[in-house]
Amino acid sequence: MPQVLVPTVCPYCGAGCQFFISVEKERATGIEYMPEHPASEGSLCSKGNAALEILYHPDRLHHPLKRKGDGWARISWNDALELTARGLGGALKRFGPECVGFLSSSKCTNEENYLIEKMARCLGSRNIDNCARLCHSPSVVGLNRTLGAAGMTNPISDIANSKCIFIIGSNLAENHAVLSRWIHRARDSGAVVIVADPRMTHTAWMADIFLQLKPGTDVALLCGMAHVIVKEGLVDSEYIGKWTRGYERLVESVLDYTPEKVSEITGIPAGDIVRAARAYAISPASSILYSMGITQHSTGTDNVQAIANLALICGQLGRQGTGVMPLRGQNNVQGACDMGALAEFYPGYRRADDPETAKFFSCAWGVDLPVGRGLTATEMVDAAARGKIRAMYIVGEDPANSDPSSSYTRDALEGLDFLVVQDIFMTATAQMADLVLPASAWAEKEGSYTSTERRVQWSCKAIEPPGEARSDLEIVCALANSLGLEFNYPDAASVLSEINQLVPQYGGIVRERLNGAGLVWPCPNPDHPGTPILHTQGFKLQDGRAAIVPVQYRPAAEEASWEYPFILTTGRVAVHHNAGSMTRRSPSLIEREPELFVEINTQDAVKLRIADGDEVRVTSPRGGTTARARLTGRVKRGVVFMPFHFPGTNMLTTEATDPEAKIPEFKVSACKISRRD
Amino acid sequence: MPVYVDISRCIGCRSCEVACKRVHGGKGHVNVHMAGDHASVPIFCHHCEEATCTMACYTGALYKDAERTAFDVEKCTGCGLCQLACPFGVVWSDKIAHKCDLCAGRENPACLVSCPANALSTDFELASRRARARAAMAVARGR
Numbered sequence: 001m002p003q004v005l006v007p008t009v010c011p012y013c014g015a016g017c018q019f020f021i022s023v024e025k026e027r028a029t030g031i032e033y034m035p036e037h038p039a040s041e042g043s044l045c046s047k048g049n050a051a052l053e054i055l056y057h058p059d060r061l062h063h064p065l066k067r068k069g070d071g072w073a074r075i076s077w078n079d080a081l082e083l084t085a086r087g088l089g090g091a092l093k094r095f096g097p098e099c100v101g102f103l104s105s106s107k108c109t110n111e112e113n114y115l116i117e118k119m120a121r122c123l124g125s126r127n128i129d130n131c132a133r134l135c136h137s138p139s140v141v142g143l144n145r146t147l148g149a150a151g152m153t154n155p156i157s158d159i160a161n162s163k164c165i166f167i168i169g170s171n172l173a174e175n176h177a178v179l180s181r182w183i184h185r186a187r188d189s190g191a192v193v194i195v196a197d198p199r200m201t202h203t204a205w206m207a208d209i210f211l212q213l214k215p216g217t218d219v220a221l222l223c224g225m226a227h228v229i230v231k232e233g234l235v236d237s238e239y240i241g242k243w244t245r246g247y248e249r250l251v252e253s254v255l256d257y258t259p260e261k262v263s264e265i266t267g268i269p270a271g272d273i274v275r276a277a278r279a280y281a282i283s284p285a286s287s288i289l290y291s292m293g294i295t296q297h298s299t300g301t302d303n304v305q306a307i308a309n310l311a312l313i314c315g316q317l318g319r320q321g322t323g324v325m326p327l328r329g330q331n332n333v334q335g336a337c338d339m340g341a342l343a344e345f346y347p348g349y350r351r352a353d354d355p356e357t358a359k360f361f362s363c364a365w366g367v368d369l370p371v372g373r374g375l376t377a378t379e380m381v382d383a384a385a386r387g388k389i390r391a392m393y394i395v396g397e398d399p400a401n402s403d404p405s406s407s408y409t410r411d412a413l414e415g416l417d418f419l420v421v422q423d424i425f426m427t428a429t430a431q432m433a434d435l436v437l438p439a440s441a442w443a444e445k446e447g448s449y450t451s452t453e454r455r456v457q458w459s460c461k462a463i464e465p466p467g468e469a470r471s472d473l474e475i476v477c478a479l480a481n482s483l484g485l486e487f488n489y490p491d492a493a494s495v496l497s498e499i500n501q502l503v504p505q506y507g508g509i510v511r512e513r514l515n516g517a518g519l520v521w522p523c524p525n526p527d528h529p530g531t532p533i534l535h536t537q538g539f540k541l542q543d544g545r546a547a548i549v550p551v552q553y554r555p556a557a558e559e560a561s562w563e564y565p566f567i568l569t570t571g572r573v574a575v576h577h578n579a580g581s582m583t584r585r586s587p588s589l590i591e592r593e594p595e596l597f598v599e600i601n602t603q604d605a606v607k608l609r610i611a612d613g614d615e616v617r618v619t620s621p622r623g624g625t626t627a628r629a630r631l632t633g634r635v636k637r638g639v640v641f642m643p644f645h646f647p648g649t650n651m652l653t654t655e656a657t658d659p660e661a662k663i664p665e666f667k668v669s670a671c672k673i674s675r676r677d
Numbered sequence: 678m679p680v681y682v683d684i685s686r687c688i689g690c691r692s693c694e695v696a697c698k699r700v701h702g703g704k705g706h707v708n709v710h711m712a713g714d715h716a717s718v719p720i721f722c723h724h725c726e727e728a729t730c731t732m733a734c735y736t737g738a739l740y741k742d743a744e745r746t747a748f749d750v751e752k753c754t755g756c757g758l759c760q761l762a763c764p765f766g767v768v769w770s771d772k773i774a775h776k777c778d779l780c781a782g783r784e785n786p787a788c789l790v791s792c793p794a795n796a797l798s799t800d801f802e803l804a805s806r807r808a809r810a811r812a813a814m815a816v817a818r819g820r
Contacts, residue, residue, distance in 0.1 A: 031699065033790045043793045049695040173688035177793035180688050184795055188810060200714050202688045574690040588695050588703075634714045 005032055006462040009449045011107065011442040012047040012577050014328030015039055015156065015176045016451020019048065021443055021462040028052050028443060028463050038517050039156040039453060045177035046575050046589065053586040054441065055463070059425050061438035062467025072436070077468060077478075083435055084393075085482040087418035088123075091391035097124030097370070101380040101389045104130040104341035105396030105472075106333035109447025110456070110506075111495035112472040113332070113339040114347060115487065116395055119480045122367045126352065126374025127389070130341040131397050132333045133377040137661035138295045139326040140337055142304030144349065146312070146547050147324065148540035151334060154287065154323035155453045155520065155532045160185040161321035164283035166194045166276070168307070169218060169293020169667075173202035174574035176327050176452075179289070180206065186321075192279045196221060196268075197293060198569055199599075199641055200634040209276050212636060213266040215569045216556030216668040219299055222306035223553060224262030225277035227254040229313060234281035239315030243538055246548035250309055253550035265553065267636070281314045285321030292329065292571070296666040300658040302551040309548050317546075318535040328452040329578065331442075335450030338505065338521070344373040348503035364502055367485075376662040378403065378655075385412035394421045395472060396439065400428035401579040402644070404653035404664040405622045422475060427581045428647060438469035445471035447492040448514060450521070453532075456509050457518035556668035557656030560638060564620060564670035566604070568652055569635075570644045580645035596646035598627040600673065601637045605629060610675055618642070620671040623651035629673075640673065678744050679724040680779070680786055681804040685811065686796035689717030693788035693797065697777075700787045706767055706777040707788055719796075721788075722746065722767045722777035730776070733762035738774065748776050 005020040017040035020032040031052060035042035054060075064080035065072040075083075091100050102120035104113050113130070120128040132140065136150075143150040159165060159182035172179045183206055187193060195207035198215045213221055229235055230251055240247045259270035266273075280286045288311055294303040307324060316322040328334050340347035350357040358369040375383055381403060383389040392413070403409040413419060413432050421433040430436045444465040450456045465471065473492060480487040489495045493511040500507055508523040508530075520530040538544030560567050575592045576583040583589045598618055600610065610616055612631040617624055618640070625648030635641050642649045644666070654669045691709045698705030709719045728746045731739045738752035739759055753773045760769050768776040779799075780786040789797040798804060 042790050044692060044791050045793050046691045046695040049692055049699050049791060174690060177688060177690040177692065180793055181795040184686050205716060588698055592691060632714055
């Protein structure tokens with residue numbers, strides 16, 4: 001039987017693992033590993049191994065659907081496109097482009113993100129965003145400001161060269177599992193691993209020094225470490241003098257953060273703070289890995305800046321084994337940001353509030369473009385709740401489950417005049433739509449994805465989409481054309497060649513060069529080999545120097561109170577991914593983690609007469625949900641943990657956001673727990 | 678050559694479980710157990726030298742083939758005695774017995790290639806070399 005092996009990029013996290021799909025008689029029949037891949041070396045986590053299970057799932061959307069009373073009516077693509085054009089076009093005409101919102105998807109390819117963003121802006125709307133808002137928007141803001149580039153500075157495989165690995169707010173063992181092989185390799189050659197997390201995660205098992213901090217006190221910890229490093233003279237003065245500005249102000253700002261004071265705020269023994277600071281500063285090559293435990297806070301941007309400060313004063317950048325590594329959660333969240341599917345940036349991180357940017361893209365696209373930043377994903381929901389946004393086009397995102405304070409978000413989306421959702425499954429958000437468009441999964445389309453290490457890789461089409469489902473690229477082009485724009489792109493490669501012209505970082509990332517392991521941006525021209533390590537020769541900021549931006553500790557927006565005595569922190573588990581629309585439909589994943597649970601410290605549980613496995617009610621000022629209690633020593637007393645893959649968790653989370661990046665504070669919400677009987 | 682596990686590397690991601698299940702038509706032979714809050718341990722077929730499953734199997738469906746404990750599905754009656762006999766609980770049966778075949782027909786077992794943490798190997802020397810290196814490192818660091 002003829003069997004073809006088609007290389008594709010895994011649809012789950014941002015590590016960028018590739019695998020082959022074996023195709024027989026136009027059906028995807030199996031996965032073959034790819035040992036030559038530079039980040040994964042052929043390995044895959046449980047989600048990657050189960051990826052094919054969603055392709056032929058009976059819940060897949062096969063036809064465009066239109067709301068009819070409480071149910072759905074199947075309609076033709078022509079009718080669907082006409083209705084969408086009428087709905088969005090009508091809102092644009094009646095209320096103006098500012099009243100229409102677009103959510104692009106970090107699960108879509110670079111090409112699709114570019115087109116969705118281009119369509120939104122060509123229609124005059126500045127309101128374009130993607131779910132990076134909910135994961136790494138503080139990295140985009142904070143790292144662009146301090147280091148001049150938002151992205152992992154060093155490749156994943158370079159972690160093996162590190163002599164001290166500081167992991168803060170990341171449970172990479174479960175969420176970016178393939179990174180652990182590189183950490184183990186570094187440990188084999190003597191590296192020290194420091195893990196800071198409110199929870200004893202699987203990642204903490206790898207730690208030599210484990211700092212179990214109180215949720216929301218990261219700035220205090222990082223400033224405390226900077227205090228020790230400055231006080232003990234462990235800074236890299238030569239590096240500071242040559243490559244940075246603002247060091248003096250930092251020295252002043254960390255003066256008060258003595259280990260004793262920081263210990264009081266964070267709950268970490270003072271001695272451990274000192275040990276961690278020394279280990280990081282002294283080592284010849286230290287790297288910092290972080291993810292949502294740093295960003296999903298009302299102090300998210302400050303957290304990121306505090307991390308950059310630490311790396312800068314110790315000179316731990318621009319060399320092998322060093323770096324600041326934000327680990328991205330979705331397979332193309334880096335690419336969606338690079339392509340400008342963000343309220344404040346056009347493609348290539350050109351600022352939306354800069355008239356020069358609008359002028360540049362007006363020339364390129366042949367339309368007048370609005371200047372200024374638009375509404376972010378979270379602001380769009382607020383605006384929808386206030387009636388300022390009247391219509392929305394949502395591609396591959398599920399804000400009804402993934403946004404904080406779900407009942408508020410659901411009310412806001414219900415209130416829209418017109419909502420069209422494009423997805424592969426009937427998500428909670430799609431349930432609320434007027435029109436649902438069936439899209440393609442990763443294996444059913446082609447295009448490029450940018451992994452967390454800035455590696456742009458091409459994913460090939462293995463099979464046809466089910467029923468009448470189409471690729472997002474086709475849908476967006478057809479929709480743009482029916483809205484009066486001219487989008488003539490026959491395939492993804494033709495979009496990529498436009499991106500090559502307009503995004504300097506992607507200048508040399510042409511289709512022909514993307515076979516195999518791809519290229520790492522910045523890659524400005526077709527002869528450029530790509531740039532695996534950033535900042536080797538200074539920074540893309542004024543005078544080539546990085547900016548040290550002092551930050552001060554602010555408590556989280558919500559604290560435990562008499563009525564809500566627990567701090568809820570959220571996160572992911574190994575066998576599920578984000579809002580779970582894919583993994584909860586994957587039999588071999590859902591059977592391993594079938595329901596929502598809440599981890600609670602055994603001593604707290606005993607006081608509440610809760611036993612392991614009890615069904616409990618978790619309530620916050622925003623709402624409540626039921627979950628299965630898991631008694632554990634993984635969380636300290638007063639802290640509880642819930643994964644956000646199931647509807648329910650985000651009923652509880654607070655809508656407080658970071659003032660700059662507008663990311664919600666998913667990681668700290670007050671709640672109470674009681675037995676259900 | 679059974680699959681050796683370096684427990685200090687296991688991260689409890691259950692990739693081996695899902696990979697094994699995937700390549701064996703939905704009937705996997707690996708179980709990852711969470712040992713309290715501090716470790717996870719994948720339980721594999723040991724391919725025991727004196728394999729109790731082969732002793733219990735009265736039809737000879739389970740038998741020793743050099744280092745491997747092999748399984749001949751044609752001879753299996755599905756009696757389930759092997760499941761009772763296995764001291765590690767890795768052989769199980771529904772209508773027939775299911776046990777690790779070290780992914781016959783593949784260059785390497787799927788679990789081993791798939792393991793994101795590099796915790797699995799069929800090389801006994803590697804497993805013991807890593808353990809010695811870890812012990813040496815602990816001495817050098819003074820703990």
